[in-house]
Amino acid sequence: MRDKPDGAALLDLARAVLTGDLLAELPEAARYRARMVANAMAIAAREMSAGKRTQEAERDALAALYDEAPTAAGQADAEELDEALTRLNWWLAAEIRAGRRDGDAGVHELLQESARGRLRLANPKALPSDN
């Protein structure tokens, strides 16, 4: 996005207003809902700024596992990324369920990295501190 501030920056600004003075002025009964709204905005903002990078990293790790060519940075559009992630994760999920990846340390590491990436977008406060 060429025009500034971009969507993610606007969401951050809007969220700061919501969680700052606006939250304090709301009646107690409305604060829980306001915090939910702020939480949703934060996830959306993080996704807008880092979502694609996270997906690309996961896609590249999966592609390496299955000897597919990695994507050049910024090459794949959102739809292609989604499609590749779904396809490769289906395959991995099916292999794991069938017992073909039992105790596979490489797969375990890949799965941890994928979970950490999604956690960093959805709820970074919950990330274990040693990572």
Added chain:
Amino acid sequence: MRLAAAQPALDAFLARSAGAQTAHTMEARPLSGGAIQENWLLTVDFAGGAQDGRQELVLRTDAPTAVGSSLPRAHEFAVQRAAWQAGVTVAEPLWLCEDPAILGQPFYVMRRVAGEAAGRRVVADVKLGGDRLALAECLGRELARLHTITPPHPDLSFLVLPEPDAARGVITTCRAYLDALGAPQPGLEWGLRWCEAYAPPPGDITLVHQDFRTGNYMVDENGLTAVLDWEFCAWGDPMSDLGWFCAKCWRFGRDDLEAGGIAAREPFYRGYEAESGRRVSPKRVAYWELLAHIRWAVIALQQGGRTAAGGEASLELGLTGRLFPPELELAVLDATPATRWAEI
């Protein structure tokens, strides 16, 4: 749901059920909590019959977002009754109404019990729940009383006959739910496969609550007032309820207090063993704690898919579907590193 329009029909139902000449709903207000069910606090004046006078009741029905793995209200009413008869501390279930002409959907009415349930508040405010060791022991005893209910049970014939191997039953169910969600979850599959490979040998089968945890019981300043939310009951391994209660994901910020964020395991296990005469198997409980993380992740993913109605309930469900699964998945993966597969 709007109660006002239905009030004459509801009052007639209440009077009939209570054997009263008349019943008049003086006040009806929605109670918070319960993404799946909708609860209303009713203040009702009865004339005559066993409930003569003013009664505070709770009406429980489906919320607009309801679907999924929970029991229909008629079945929940039956398990809550069975628990009441087994001596579990539970709101007394009074009357079930399956006639859609009254509210448009089935509902049941129970006696109102006062108390605080919100997990974070119960854990943080030590003035709640009375002595914490006594509360943990009491909750162990409650669970033990629930586990005296065994199949076959004449009033619970709707519950699917138990698989002799309860762990494999839960794994199969989780896989079916993941398939229905339509998005691959290799991290959770990893945990499920580990649980399949290391399933403990089949043990006792009893009624299990399946959501017995801090946040789902009410306390006042003296102690327990009621165990809530009976909609996930099934036949299963009694140790699964202990694992769910102790699982790290239900400690509300007090990871050091392994029994639900309120106490150490010891008083909880002690209460359970004293009341049931059954030994707690720490290894079995640990296994079920892992499966608890997986099952809660699957439920959270299901809730995240139920946002179609819009509004704040949908926002809460949507956030549940995003906030919790990756964290739970990471905990499952941390518990099942490659080295823990060595014996396969």
